[in-house]
Amino acid sequence: MPVWCWHNLQTLEGTMSSIDSISQAMTRDMQHLATVSHNIANVNTPGYQQRVSFDQALVQDAAYQETIKPATDSGPIRASQRPLDLAIKTAGYFVLQYQNGVVLTRDGRFHINAEGLLAHASGALPLSNDGPIRVSGTDVRVEQDGSVRDNTGIVGRIRLETAPALYPVAAGLYSAQATEPVTQIQLQPQALNASTVNPGTETVRMMELSRHLQSLQKAAQTYDQMLQNGINELGKSK
Numbered sequence: 001m002p003v004w005c006w007h008n009l010q011t012l013e014g015t016m017s018s019i020d021s022i023s024q025a026m027t028r029d030m031q032h033l034a035t036v037s038h039n040i041a042n043v044n045t046p047g048y049q050q051r052v053s054f055d056q057a058l059v060q061d062a063a064y065q066e067t068i069k070p071a072t073d074s075g076p077i078r079a080s081q082r083p084l085d086l087a088i089k090t091a092g093y094f095v096l097q098y099q100n101g102v103v104l105t106r107d108g109r110f111h112i113n114a115e116g117l118l119a120h121a122s123g124a125l126p127l128s129n130d131g132p133i134r135v136s137g138t139d140v141r142v143e144q145d146g147s148v149r150d151n152t153g154i155v156g157r158i159r160l161e162t163a164p165a166l167y168p169v170a171a172g173l174y175s176a177q178a179t180e181p182v183t184q185i186q187l188q189p190q191a192l193n194a195s196t197v198n199p200g201t202e203t204v205r206m207m208e209l210s211r212h213l214q215s216l217q218k219a220a221q222t223y224d225q226m227l228q229n230g231i232n233e234l235g236k237s238k
Contacts (some may be wrong), residue, residue: 005198008068010030011102011134015016017082024062025062026213026217027064028062028063029209029212029213030066031053031064031066032053032205032209032215033204033206033209033210033213034066035051035052035053035066036053036169036202036205036206036209037040037085037206038051039051039197039202039208040197040199040202040203042138042195042197042234043197043199043202044195045107045171045172045195046078046107046108046109046172046192046193046194046195046197047106047107047108047172047192047193047195048106048107048148048172048196048197048228049068049070049071049106049166049172050068050069050195050198051066051067051068051069051168051173052066052067052068052069052086052195053065053066053067054061054062057161066162067165067166068165068166068167068168068174069196070091070162070164070165070166071088071091071092071093071106071193071196072162072184075186075193075194075196076193077089077114077192077193078191078192078194079190079191079196080190080191080192082109082131082190083140083141083189083190083235084109084110084112084118084140084141084142084189085108085109085110085189085191085192086108086110086113086142086158086187086188086189086191086192087108087187087191087192087193088106088108088160088187088188088193089186089187089188090182090184090186091161091162091182091198092160092161092162092182092185093105093106093160093161093163093174094107094108094120094126094158094159094160095126095159095160096120096122096124096125096126096127096162096173096183097124097125097126097127097131097132097177098122098169098170099124100125101147101175102171102175103124103169103170103173103174104161104163104166104174104175104176104179105120105122105124105172105173105174106172106193107120107121107122107172107173107192107193108191108192109121109192110142112135112140115132115134116135116136117132117133117135118132118134118135118140118156118158119134122170122171122172122173123171126158126159127158127159128148128156128157128158128159129157129159130156130201133148133156133158134155134156135148135150135156136150136152137150137151137155138150138151139151141185141189142158142189143187143226144185144186144188144189145157145185145186146158146159146160146185146187155187158185158186158187159181160181160182160185161176161179161180161181161182162178162179162180162226163176163178163179164176164178165177165178166235214223
């Protein structure tokens, strides 16, 4: 094979490798955009925890990673007119019995269900140390220390836990591999924890990702044209 032809083959291999790298980068950018879009869509969802995505460096490449940013303080709290809406004034999450497992949430929208149990808006059941909380009387309210009281007295105490890492299960519900109990519970009745998403920051990130994606698309088109030109040149050499 002539030297110039061998050189063209090497150039083609390098071009294809570059196109593959650009394709992987575009895929990660689209995944980041999906994360940002999900955050923006939940900017007004009570208790929503911001998702944070990043590129994790590997030996020869990078991989998309996404985590949940755990709440380390109360964050914004908004007043509510519903008596069983609860905001957490410290770090921590409500512990809920959900389907066949236990989940955490900062969404404090509660009610009494048809079975007389304190229930979450998702249908999950908030837990005390003794399990779900059953109400047998009327005039139900939750005090700042998490005690659930009706006209017969205290019927349970809402449990809170902290977690170093969270994993999404459903809208506003998260699982955790390790948790710690919150001993000093501070709740604010008739209030809700707002979403931790900063809409301004997320909008800027969406614009940056969109511009980066556009630049990658232009680079991919340039390399694709180079590849086509190289293939044509090899065809002429036959």
